[in-house]
Amino acid sequence: MKKRIVLTGGPGGGKTTALDLIRREFAGKIASVPEAATMIFSGGIERSHDPKVLKAQQTAIFNLQKNLEDIQRAMNPECLILCDRGSLDGLAYWPGSEEEFLNTMNTTVEQELARYDAVIFFETAAKSGESIRSNNPVRNESEQAAVELDKKLQSVWSKHPNFNLVGSSESFIRKVMFGIMTIENVIGQYRD
Numbered sequence: 001m002k003k004r005i006v007l008t009g010g011p012g013g014g015k016t017t018a019l020d021l022i023r024r025e026f027a028g029k030i031a032s033v034p035e036a037a038t039m040i041f042s043g044g045i046e047r048s049h050d051p052k053v054l055k056a057q058q059t060a061i062f063n064l065q066k067n068l069e070d071i072q073r074a075m076n077p078e079c080l081i082l083c084d085r086g087s088l089d090g091l092a093y094w095p096g097s098e099e100e101f102l103n104t105m106n107t108t109v110e111q112e113l114a115r116y117d118a119v120i121f122f123e124t125a126a127k128s129g130e131s132i133r134s135n136n137p138v139r140n141e142s143e144q145a146a147v148e149l150d151k152k153l154q155s156v157w158s159k160h161p162n163f164n165l166v167g168s169s170e171s172f173i174r175k176v177m178f179g180i181m182t183i184e185n186v187i188g189q190y191r192d
Contacts (some may be wrong), residue, residue, distance in 0.1 A: 006086035010124030010150025
């Protein structure tokens with residue numbers, strides 16, 4: 001079966017920009033899975049800080065993410081699947097414990113990591129003191145919040161045996177180019 005790679009990282013890391021460029025470069029060879037959270041929050045659901053609402057939102061995002069991945073796999077059986085975020089990203093946003101998240105989703109970290117053949121982690125630009133402002137209207141994190149989310153996400157995803165870090169850099173262009181080279185190298189590992 002063709003492989004599945006997750007692109008993740010803190011807000012404002014450049015993953016979506018890199019994914020857009022990679023999609024053009026490898027047209028027909030990869031299928032991409034859009035970010036579930038962006039779909040939900042741009043589709044009329046407002047972001048919330050209420051723990052009960054947050055848990056419901058993260059449960060919906062988790063299930064949508066997995067279903068979107070399954071749809072792309074069914075529609076594109078011969079393509080490598082690139083995911084804009086993965087099923088464990090919700091752990092960084094969950095207002096309770098990791099154990100509660102995993103029990104709610106009826107899964108384990110090991111099961112979720114096993115869904116992906118590789119993880120490419122784009123560290124947030126906020127780690128090097130850069131702005132994370134973007135054209136994404138649903139992003140509302142401050143630079144400080146982006147750094148905290150990045151730490152949580154990195155602690156979860158770094159457990160994957162094929163974890164690839166695209167570190168923060170003062171030059172966004174250099175970082176995205178390094179990220180694209182990392183994606184190309186990982187894709188190269190799984191070409192027929």
